[in-house]
Amino acid sequence: MEHPQPTRVYVVSDSVGETGESVVRAAAMQFHPVPVEIVRAPFIHDFEGIDKVINGIRTHGGIVVFTLVIPELRDDLITKAIQYNIPYIDLLGPVVTTLGKALRQEPRRQPGMIHPLDEDYFKKVEAVEFAVKYDDGRDFSGIQKADIILLGVSRTSKTPLSMYLAHKRLKVANVPLVPEMQPPAAIYTVPKDKIIGLRIDPDKLNVIRQERLRTLGLAENATYANVERIKIELDFADKIMSKIGCVIFDVSNRAVEETASLIMDHIEHI
Template sequence: MDHQATTRVYVVSDSAGETGEAVVRAAAMQFYPAHVDIVRAPFIHDSEGIDKVLGTASAHGGIVVFTLVIPKLRDELIRKAKALRIPYIDLLGPIVSSLGQALQQEPRRQPGMIHPLDEEYFKKVEAVEFAVKYDDGRDFSGIQKADIVLLGVSRTSKTPLSMYLAHKRLKVANVPLVPEMQPPSAIYSIPKEKIIGLRIDPDKLNVIRQERLRTLGLAENATYANVERIKIELEFADKIMSKIGCVIFDVSNRAVEETASLILDHIEHVERG
């Protein structure tokens, strides 16, 4: 086998061409270390654009891969590629056709429809990065920037809730409540509707903390899991949350998804006014 083999693939699209390029790169990995030279030809909207790409492909060789959703352009490219004996692959055509038959619906034939999905994806990534940065009081400056601020003692699911809500594109900061440390003053200056208090049964929390200590290889009778200590923490947390006047959800016997659903319902209710 010639490990230095190279072929050129022209990715033709009536949008940015990112989908076509991603598919070609994924396929090319199956032939490593052979080299595939990808040339993207984005925003092709007319015959002139098609002629230019096919002219280059004809002169220098290679394959044309396209994601054209406008039938007229797609048919023109296929007709001209055949005439010039240029190998071509229609990435979207067969899938769109099959989905149309299954759904008994005509496709929109609108270029660039992947971009709203991209935008949603990047919002999700941004929210996840936000949750990581402002997790467990690492940086209290996030309180002012957050869509939601979670308050609660240790092991009330603040971090998993933050990550779950981040995947719903919400920027979440969470603040641990500890009697030895007053919470940041910022929690009293933002709208209370943005703050969610998390409450838990002391016996339930005791079990959770003992399990946590066991996982870490520490003694289960440590202060962290002491029932009296837990009650002091919960009383302190209740005072803070009452002072703020925020909504409080009991997480004692709820899965993260259930609590998150309550929070999302609360947000929707607040937005509706």
């Protein structure tokens, strides 16, 4: 069965890009389960940054969505998008222009005003840095420091969930479960309520892994996407999660936002 390639949406911003990404994710939900891959390009402050984004789209394909308030950068991106026939969406421009006319006032054109550098902002940055550092079992010492620990086999949305929750100021470590390697002892010593197990239907995972192999240009019949191998991995993961006694969420037909909402609700009621 043919599976559609994910459409890449480059979110370009002169700040962190969270606003643009949130809008794109909300829009993409209307087309679920058609895959949409979001590539965030934050802190674009010069023409060189615009060129990198355009070159990336020309190489890999996709569309560009942007929240640029500096007119020169916005105009440069639009000019190059038109030049290379790249679909583009200006999220802030029309709103700012219309508000300016209604208010009879020129906009300040100052980047980053949506996200002031206050305590909340720095907590979010700290959580994002934490998620990156302790992603996919890179450093198990993060298990003791995390607000949430995610467990699951490969391609159960551990990394996207970690980043999404980090933007909610939660420090997340995620641990891959692989039959050939016993998980770190620390997951048996932290409170089980902080641990979230991620389960997925084997057929669904098979499709996701085949798509991943295809994206990487590898053979779809590799062991990584073998149904029997997948069942072995999932059985191993179930045994580990049962031993811990942690809550388990099935991510088979859930968007990242939906699973994250369930996790946050669980954490709030601990």
